[in-house]
Amino acid sequence: MERSQRRLLLDEVAAKGFRLTSQRKTLIQIIQQSRQHVDAATLLELARKRDPRINRATVYRTLDLLKKLQLVDELDLMHLTGEKHYYEVRPDRQHVHLACCRCGRIMEFSSETFDQLQSEIAAQTGFEIQVARLEVGGNCPACAEAMHSATSAPEEGKDALKSSVD
Amino acid sequence: MERSQRRLLLDEVAAKGFRLTSQRKTLIQIIQQSRQHVDAATLLELARKRDPRINRATVYRTLDLLKKLQLVDELDLMHLTGEKHYYEVRPDRQHVHLACCRCGRIMEFSSETFDQLQSEIAAQTGFEIQVARLEVGGNCPACAEAMHSATSAPEEGKDALKSSVD
DNA sequence: CTCATTATTGCAATTTAGTCGCAACTCATG
DNA sequence: CATGAGTTGCGACTAAATTGCAATAATGAG
Numbered sequence: 294m295e296r297s298q299r300r301l302l303l304d305e306v307a308a309k310g311f312r313l314t315s316q317r318k319t320l321i322q323i324i325q326q327s328r329q330h331v332d333a334a335t336l337l338e339l340a341r342k343r344d345p346r347i348n349r350a351t352v353y354r355t356l357d358l359l360k361k362l363q364l365v366d367e368l369d370l371m372h373l374t375g376e377k378h379y380y381e382v383r384p385d386r387q388h389v390h391l392a393c394c395r396c397g398r399i400m401e402f403s404s405e406t407f408d409q410l411q412s413e414i415a416a417q418t419g420f421e422i423q424v425a426r427l428e429v430g431g432n433c434p435a436c437a438e439a440m441h442s443a444t445s446a447p448e449e450g451k452d453a454l455k456s457s458v459d
Numbered sequence: 460m461e462r463s464q465r466r467l468l469l470d471e472v473a474a475k476g477f478r479l480t481s482q483r484k485t486l487i488q489i490i491q492q493s494r495q496h497v498d499a500a501t502l503l504e505l506a507r508k509r510d511p512r513i514n515r516a517t518v519y520r521t522l523d524l525l526k527k528l529q530l531v532d533e534l535d536l537m538h539l540t541g542e543k544h545y546y547e548v549r550p551d552r553q554h555v556h557l558a559c560c561r562c563g564r565i566m567e568f569s570s571e572t573f574d575q576l577q578s579e580i581a582a583q584t585g586f587e588i589q590v591a592r593l594e595v596g597g598n599c600p601a602c603a604e605a606m607h608s609a610t611s612a613p614e615e616g617k618d619a620l621k622s623s624v625d
Numbered sequence: 626c627t628c629a630t631t632a633t634t635g636c637a638a639t640t641t642a643g644t645c646g647c648a649a650c651t652c653a654t655g
Numbered sequence: 656c657a658t659g660a661g662t663t664g665c666g667a668c669t670a671a672a673t674t675g676c677a678a679t680a681a682t683g684a685g
Contacts, residue, residue, distance in 0.1 A: 419600035
């Protein structure tokens, strides 16, 4: 997701002693400019529009590097569409991802409570947190509304499941 | 993970109108009795010890069913070892999974704050939560200790990364 | 209890996502 | 601008999960 990005990822990569190859520049730029969460295949596709020689392996290797440097976070978005992963530049403030399993919409949410929870985890368990990923699945407001107004006598059991799960 | 299980998953499956096949019985029993988070391949292997004819497709289909019925939850455990998923019977109370990226240890943590956070999400966004998955990656207490006492002059940059990330 | 219906399973091929070894290339430094 | 270690492209490979279809078996009716 695009969020006004003060940090320049490229600089951080260079500062850590990694080479600024043209492939890395391209890939990082795309991730930073994307206003969607991108998956590896999409990233590759977008990158190839700028540099057709870019290889899939490089995409994965670059993502690995950025993950290790904690510059990007990897998301599952509740695996609504297959097993692929999505990536976003690590935001200044952590947020929760809410994935609607009916329409696929992704909402974001951040709150003091989420920050608190992380402090609490660290304090009470002694665990040293590097990354925290909270993903929620369910129905977005619109879909929740739609579902509840659909049938006046809501179905139960197998048939309800089958129709509601699709 | 094994947690004193009042609910009998089999009964819930039957109550929803699904057939109690011998395969489902076997698989559900294994999941309920497991004291580890099991992945699909392990589940298949364990199931085959009881019934050698059980097929991988059935394992995945059963897991899908149990997920849809909200009887089991799917976990990534931060993908510490490959891309496979892990499964646990949905516990009475939600908990966080803490995955140590050094030793692979999985810790669990639950707190009032986590519950609160979920209420807050629902209240403030109107999102209807079906499942919430909070996974944390980092260093468990033992590994955190080990890392900090390792070098008196902590490394920086690329080399530190390379050695610490392995 | 037996039968008929239909959900469920096994099989094996297939898809999807990601990984790896190695030769060739190129970025940063001197 | 030469050097050489870090990085890339290639392509084959592995891991994880899915699918279509014929065969099988659980369930409810009779």
